[in-house]
Amino acid sequence: MDPFSALPGAVLDTASEGSVVAHFGDPIREQRALERGAALAPLGDRTVIELAGAERLTWLDSITSQSVAHLGAGQSTELLVLDPQGRVEHVAAVFDDGASTWLLADAADAAPLATWLQRMVFRADVTVRVRVELIVIGFFAGGDAEQRAERAALAPHGTAVIWTDPWPSIQPGGHQYHLGEHPGAGYHWRTAVVDAATATALAAETDAVWAGALAAEALRVAAWRPRWATEVDDRSLPHETDWIRSAVHLNKGCYRGQETVAKVHNLGHPPRRIAALHLDGSDDLLPAPGAPVLAGAEDSDEVGRITSVARHHELGPIALAILSRRAPIGDLVVRTPDGDVAAAQEIIVPADAGATADVPRLTRLSRRPSAPDPRRPSTPDAL
Incomplete structure (x- = not known):
């Protein structure tokens, strides 16, 4: 167990792998502190993979969705590993310190990702190493938490290993399907990698403020930020x-x-689409991930599933859901064992997402104009 699990008030999430602290006594207060940059969040459900070798970046560029061949020291990005049909298999945060490339993955995905990477090395000058002894800590930029994390972060090659989430803006070569203002623009999330000794010292700092996974997840869901552990299944397209x-x-x-x-x-067009749901909190029913989403209260037609759910300190109960492209764009219903929950839908990916190429449509053969009849006059002068 990491040292944060033994902090006063720490309540472990028994449903998660590893030492995941669900909260430290007050998830709502922890959200506010985390959001303003005052709190640190130990991320026991993340695992670190280190890539070393002179060819690590060009090799990684050739096998993943992101352009990382020229990633500079201290720069961050994110990548996907897709299967031959374009479905998402693995997801990783990426940080390079000039000598090693650090991948941060959800704990359940780390070993499969590392195994796949190792199989893809062939003769490239690359080594793949899972660093299970390292600990990941999350925080928001701009406050006391950032200063603590910068002092504590691992820096084996002189550059602190701190990943900056690229979610706030469309990255070079990327594209946004959402139309309008995106709540991710204010999601200035960062994660620091620390060793066990430094984590123990950090946990001993009596004036440090801590936040649990419930707080971090609520802010992620509010920013519409997808995760491998929650939004990815065996059919997922990016x-x-x-x-x-x-x-x-x-x-x-x-x-x-x-x-x-x-x-x-x-x-x-993608066959499914993600949507944000604002849940009715009057009955205090919070659906679990996997709960079916229906087109209406009297309609048994299932149009999707809840993937993430949280209680936000301002928005109340919220969720992310993966819906069928045919799902209606209005209000929906989430079915739970204790009753239905009304859900106001906010469109993230529209049903007509994609088809961005301006390809001219070919005229059907039946609609093509017939060739002129040489026996008939074609101009007034011929009359």
């Missing part, structure tokens, strides 16, 4: 969650799954 804005470079060249990414983006 278009469905607007992940192209941060993790896909549309112009970088070939990689596994690139053909599907290009086809859906340029010519087609």
Whole structure:
């Protein structure tokens, strides 16, 4: 167990892998402190993978969705590993310190991701190492928490390993399907990698403020930020969650799954779409992830599933859901064992997302004008 699990008031999330602290006594207060940059959040459900070797960046560029070949020391990005059909298999935050590339992955995905990467090395000058002894801590930029994290972060090659989430803006080569103002613009989330000794010293700082996973997840859901552990299943395309804005470079060249990414983006539409739901909190029913989403109270037609749910300190009960493209754009209903919960839908990815290429439509053969009849006059002068 990491040292944060033994802090006063720490309540562990028994449903999660690893030492995940759900909260430290007051999730709502912790949200506010985290959001203003005053609190640190130990992320026991994240695992670190270190890539070393002179060819690590060009090799990683060739097999993943993101352009990382020229990633500079101290720079951050995000990548996806897709299967040949363009479905999301793995997700990783990426940080390079000039000598190593650090991947931060959800704990359940880290070992499969590392195994796949190792299989892809072949003769490249790359080594893959899972650093299970390292600990990940999250925080928001601009406050006391950032200063503490910068002092504590691992820096084996002189550059502190602190990943900056690219979600606040559309990344080079990316594209946003959401139309209008995006709540992710204010999501200035960062994560620091620390060793066990430093984590123990940090936990001993009596004036440090701590926040649990419930607080971090609520702010993530409010920013419409997808995660591998929650929004990804065996059918997920990056278009469905607007992940192209941060993790896909549309112009970088070939990689596994690139053909599907290009086809859906340029010519087609993703079969599903992510939506934000504002849940009715009058009955204090909070749906669990996986709860079915219906088109209406009297309609048994299931149009999607809840993927993430949280209680936000301002927005109240909120959720992310993956819906069928055919799902109505109005209010929906979430079914729970204790009753239905009304849900006001906010469109993230519209049903007509994709088809961005301006490809002229061919005139049907039956509608083509017939050839002129040489026996009939074609101009007034011929009359």
